[in-house]
Amino acid sequence: MKRDSQLLSWTSAARTDIGLVRSRNEDACLARPERGLWVVADGMGGHAFGDVASRTIVEAMDRLDPAPNMEQFIADARAMIHQVNQDLRADAQARRVPVMGSTVVVLLAFGAQAACLWAGDSRIYLFRKGRLHQLTQDHSQPDSNMITRAVGAAESVELDLGTLAARDGDMFLLCSDGLSNPVPDEEIAGALACGEPGQAADELITLARANGGRDNITAVVVRADDTADDKTMLNPAL
Numbered sequence: 001m002k003r004d005s006q007l008l009s010w011t012s013a014a015r016t017d018i019g020l021v022r023s024r025n026e027d028a029c030l031a032r033p034e035r036g037l038w039v040v041a042d043g044m045g046g047h048a049f050g051d052v053a054s055r056t057i058v059e060a061m062d063r064l065d066p067a068p069n070m071e072q073f074i075a076d077a078r079a080m081i082h083q084v085n086q087d088l089r090a091d092a093q094a095r096r097v098p099v100m101g102s103t104v105v106v107l108l109a110f111g112a113q114a115a116c117l118w119a120g121d122s123r124i125y126l127f128r129k130g131r132l133h134q135l136t137q138d139h140s141q142p143d144s145n146m147i148t149r150a151v152g153a154a155e156s157v158e159l160d161l162g163t164l165a166a167r168d169g170d171m172f173l174l175c176s177d178g179l180s181n182p183v184p185d186e187e188i189a190g191a192l193a194c195g196e197p198g199q200a201a202d203e204l205i206t207l208a209r210a211n212g213g214r215d216n217i218t219a220v221v222v223r224a225d226d227t228a229d230d231k232t233m234l235n236p237a238l
Contacts, residue, residue, distance in 0.1 A: 008112045008166060010036060012222040013197035017205050019178060020213030026102075027176045027218040028054035030062055036073075036109030037064065038220050040122050041102045042176040044150055045215075048097040053088055053152055057104050060084045070110040070163075077106055077117055078159055081151060088152030101152035104159075105136060105174050107222060109166065114224075116162040119149040123180050126164075127171040127192035132185050135162055135172075145177070168226035171195065178215030179208045197221040 014031040026043030041057040043050025060080050067073035081104060092100040103120025116124045121138040139149035151157050171192045191203040204219040
């Protein structure tokens with residue numbers, strides 16, 4: 001019998017760390033599992049007020065109203081990011097700085113549907129059945145840390161969209177490049193394999209710091225569970 005797709009439940013954990021080199025944290029993140037909403041924003045390094053830009057995105061996304069379906073959820077998220085783009089342009093002009101910009105990755109969940117929206121080189125990964133999949137593609141120049149899209153960088157911002165059907169046990173990771181650059185895919189997969197968002201997020205931050213910690217580090221780990229699936233749980237202490 002086909003299960004009701006609305007019976008997927010979502011849990012998550014969010015961690016952000018200044019790293020070992022930077023003087024301030026220009027990353028910001030949001031985790032609202034009860035609303036099916038997660039965000040990571042990475043303020044543009046070398047530009048004024050990168051921390052303000054990333055925080056502005058996260059605070060705006062947190063004001064999103066509940067949507068009746070995934071299509072409207074995506075449309076509302078897009079509209080909010082476009083509004084923030086205009087706000088950051090105006091704020092930069094008022095502060096007399098050339099650019100106030102930030103990357104953004106957004107994970108939306110509605111029932112068993114998931115959607116990714118992004119601009120820049122922050123990423124979303126899916127860990128499913130022991131395999132790691134990168135769901136986003138970096139908007140950056142080849143072999144360079146120079147991004148080609150960001151919120152606030154131009155008069156309009158182009159957001160890419162990806163959608164998929166979530167499954168029981170799926171683990172998603174939203175992260176800034178301060179994690180994806182120093183931590184190889186096999187180590188990311190190893191951290192997510194534990195299946196517990198808080199433990200995985202802590203381990204990912206630790207790995208990024210151990211591998212140099214040259215940038216701010218943010219990890220938001222999300223898990224989907226089928227609440228209709230009658231699982232037999234093993235005590236992890238055994």
